[in-house]
Amino acid sequence: MSDxxxxxxxxxxxxxxAEKFVRDDRRPPCxxxxxxxxxxxxxxxxxxxRALDAGPVAAFQFRVKDVDQHQAAKLAxxxxxxxxxxxxxxxxxxxxxxxxxxxxxxxxxGQDDGDARxxxxxLGPNVQIGVTCHDSRHLxxxxxxxxADYVAFGAFYPTTTKETKHRPEPSILSWWSALFxxxxxxxxxxxxxxxxxxxxxxxxxxxxxxxxxSADEAERVRAFAAIPGFQA
Numbered sequence: 694m695s696d697x698x699x700x701x702x703x704x705x706x707x708x709x710x711a712e713k714f715v716r717d718d719r720r721p722p723c724x725x726x727x728x729x730x731x732x733x734x735x736x737x738x739x740x741x742x743r744a745l746d747a748g749p750v751a752a753f754q755f756r757v758k759d760v761d762q763h764q765a766a767k768l769a770x771x772x773x774x775x776x777x778x779x780x781x782x783x784x785x786x787x788x789x790x791x792x793x794x795x796x797x798x799x800x801x802x803g804q805d806d807g808d809a810r811x812x813x814x815x816l817g818p819n820v821q822i823g824v825t826c827h828d829s830r831h832l833x834x835x836x837x838x839x840x841a842d843y844v845a846f847g848a849f850y851p852t853t854t855k856e857t858k859h860r861p862e863p864s865i866l867s868w869w870s871a872l873f874x875x876x877x878x879x880x881x882x883x884x885x886x887x888x889x890x891x892x893x894x895x896x897x898x899x900x901x902x903x904x905x906x907s908a909d910e911a912e913r914v915r916a917f918a919a920i921p922g923f924q925a
Contacts, residue, residue: 848881
């Protein structure tokens, strides 16, 4: 028996959606999705506040490693308040249990972090669930079928934030946007200098970390906002 996902993929190739794609001006502009550095102690809350004050930001992902849930919650709470005050979605990376504990706006799941259906059962209907899909159309369609609110593709460019094994072409964003209504996120080594092709290809959000926190965060947020097709 053939896989229905394969049929959809073949249809997309025959129609040439990726090659024909032109970003529709009626679609919402691309938005900025910030990801925290691993160290959110010290002056970081002030830096986050400054970044959110500098320009439009849709979401902030809390991503820390090698700390227990109690310590992670303690680190997250002031950042969550800053996001709430700025009307920015607060997303927890990897951990459904931490997202539930915090009452977070969303959770982002890697391929090894659990199923979107299970996360929905635990977190309820109003929490945003995102899924990492690397360079795979099949994984993205599976995530959509499982009820994900967005899918993330990448890494599009070299990045030092985390080890990457997948390097999709921007056309995967065009293909997804032409076929599906669920938003797509571009991630991986994105800077104000290289983001424009991803925006033009159909990214609904660009997720960035080092590009913001390795420099003046306010200036970088403003630089993203100045890119054509970006929310200003």
